[in-house]
Amino acid sequence: MHASLITDETIVAIASPLAPARRGIVRVSGDLVVPILRQLGWLDPADQSTRARRFAALADLGDPLGTISVDVMLWPTRHSYTGQPSTEIHMIGSLPIMEAVLSRIVDAGARPARPGEFTMRAFLAGRLDLTQAEAVLGVIDAEDPESLDLALSQLAGNLSRPLQNARDTLLNLLADVEAGLDFVDEDIEFIEDADLVARLVDLRDLLSEASVQLRDRGDQKSYLSIVLRGLPNAGKSCLLNTLTRTDTAIVTDQAGTTRDVITVQVQYEGHSFSITDTAGIENRSDDDEDFDVMSQAQMQADDAVRKADVCLWCIDASDTESAHSIDALTMVSDNAKRSVTNLLIYTKTDLAAAPIETNANGACTAVSSVTGEGIEQLWNRLRAIAESRDAVETGGVIGTAARCRDSLRQAIVCLNNAIASTQNQAGHEWVAAEIRSAVDHLGEVTGAVYTDDILDRVFSRFCIGK
Numbered sequence: 001m002h003a004s005l006i007t008d009e010t011i012v013a014i015a016s017p018l019a020p021a022r023r024g025i026v027r028v029s030g031d032l033v034v035p036i037l038r039q040l041g042w043l044d045p046a047d048q049s050t051r052a053r054r055f056a057a058l059a060d061l062g063d064p065l066g067t068i069s070v071d072v073m074l075w076p077t078r079h080s081y082t083g084q085p086s087t088e089i090h091m092i093g094s095l096p097i098m099e100a101v102l103s104r105i106v107d108a109g110a111r112p113a114r115p116g117e118f119t120m121r122a123f124l125a126g127r128l129d130l131t132q133a134e135a136v137l138g139v140i141d142a143e144d145p146e147s148l149d150l151a152l153s154q155l156a157g158n159l160s161r162p163l164q165n166a167r168d169t170l171l172n173l174l175a176d177v178e179a180g181l182d183f184v185d186e187d188i189e190f191i192e193d194a195d196l197v198a199r200l201v202d203l204r205d206l207l208s209e210a211s212v213q214l215r216d217r218g219d220q221k222s223y224l225s226i227v228l229r230g231l232p233n234a235g236k237s238c239l240l241n242t243l244t245r246t247d248t249a250i251v252t253d254q255a256g257t258t259r260d261v262i263t264v265q266v267q268y269e270g271h272s273f274s275i276t277d278t279a280g281i282e283n284r285s286d287d288d289e290d291f292d293v294m295s296q297a298q299m300q301a302d303d304a305v306r307k308a309d310v311c312l313w314c315i316d317a318s319d320t321e322s323a324h325s326i327d328a329l330t331m332v333s334d335n336a337k338r339s340v341t342n343l344l345i346y347t348k349t350d351l352a353a354a355p356i357e358t359n360a361n362g363a364c365t366a367v368s369s370v371t372g373e374g375i376e377q378l379w380n381r382l383r384a385i386a387e388s389r390d391a392v393e394t395g396g397v398i399g400t401a402a403r404c405r406d407s408l409r410q411a412i413v414c415l416n417n418a419i420a421s422t423q424n425q426a427g428h429e430w431v432a433a434e435i436r437s438a439v440d441h442l443g444e445v446t447g448a449v450y451t452d453d454i455l456d457r458v459f460s461r462f463c464i465g466k
């Protein structure tokens with residue numbers, strides 16, 4: 001059994017960020033909460049109230065910290081987030097103080113919590129279902145407004161509620177079919193075949209719709225966006241064409257060919273990428289006749305870099321002044337969005353006077369669009385970035401979507417089998433078996449049926465204190 005499933009121990013953790021802050025919170029959950037507070041002298045033994053309440057207490061933290069005043073929130077009964085007696089001790093957000101409070105509580109009988117253990121208890125107490133528990137994780141992890149929105153709406157149950165209803169309807173249908181099985185000799189039918197098929201078809205369509213919604217969510221950010229940036233004539237457009245195996249971008253030997261940003265989608269070994277070509281980096285003065293066009297092109301390009309996951313800074317290896325161009329590029333890349341992965345790409349290596357030094361981790365790659373040299377290495381590097389990003393996202397909302405979609409797909413297969421069995425008059429025991437597996441698969445989505453393995457995967461990703 002997963003260790004965190006043992007819920008009769010009282011657990012404690014620092015629940016606020018482990019950094020100096022105005023307020024710090026230490027959270028405790030379990031049957032010993034009230035005895036511990038009494039033992040530490042933070043709760044008056046005469047106070048037997050069962051109401052949730054908030055009060056001030058003096059915490060003696062020993063030398064050198066002395067006595068500090070803390071704010072105690074107490075849920076003495078099972079009406080709490082975790083479904084157990086719980087308390088939160090609020091204090092100044094100083095790490096040594098939070099740690100001292102935590103160790104006093106451990107000395108009094110609690111044990112340090114494992115990651116996600118509070119949320120796990122909330123789930124086991126029926127306060128949350130699995131999709132909501134994952135949504136809590138999504139809220140904690142959400143990096144951008146869209147994933148935060150998605151996580152919050154999942155937390156509100158907009159995904160799990162309709163599926164929960166579908167599962168209940170299926171259970172009723174199953175009861176009807178199974179009741180009929182008991183009376184098969186008497187030829188009593190609790191549900192007509194035509195009615196059964198109609199109801200199964202309705203449910204299947206509902207699940208298919210949910211599955212499409214999930215796919216849209218899951219695919220929202222499943223591609224890696226790459227932008228090409230560099231001085232005019234660096235070979236960016238040529239590289240776009242090579243990477244996408246198209247002739248999308250115009251390539252000429254004149255500097256300043258590309259103006260508009262051009263994006264091409266491409267698949268490489270099962271990963272989706274979008275590659276964006278931009279105008280070369282140029283400083284124009286307002287005397288130039290195409291100043292407006294150029295400055296708009298620069299703005300569009302900067303915007304593309306801000307939105308991208310990876311920026312390929314292209315440097316012409318045949319350009320003897322490339323050292324100078326590196327300076328220019330470093331400057332620009334410093335200004336670019338900090339979460340973008342910057343890779344240095346030497347282009348036109350077939351024209352380079354001397355071999356280019358690249359580094360092993362792929363942060364700097366030498367390529368030639370003419371000979372194809374280095375293109376595979378570049379792809380490998382991009383694929384590795386896509387994979388590591390997928391791994392991170394599987395930890396969040398996208399992971400929920402993928403897991404739910406898989407269970408939904410299996411539920412739909414079962415319902416299709418049930419429909420076919422009914423239409424072919426294969427016997428209601430077959431139909432019942434298929435409906436039962438569909439119920440189980442739907443249960444996996446909302447956590448009504450759960451295995452240690454799923455729980456482990458979901459909760460081990462939480463941070464301690466959540």
Ligand SMILES: Nc1nc2c(ncn2[C@@H]2O[C@H](COP(=O)(O)OP(=O)(O)OP(=O)(O)O)[C@@H](O)[C@H]2O)c(=O)[nH]1
Nearest residue numbers: 232233234235236237238253256257258280348369
């Ligand atoms: N030999 C060689 N020539 C290249 C290579 N890549 C690009 N070129 C040439 O370099 C010139 C500029 O290439 P482009 O791809 O248009 O350069 P760019 O960076 O898009 O230029 P702008 O759009 O003006 O900013 C063209 O004449 C290309 O044929 C390469 O790998 N090897």
Ligand SMILES: [Mg+2]
Nearest residue numbers: 236237257258
């Ligand atoms: Mg170009």
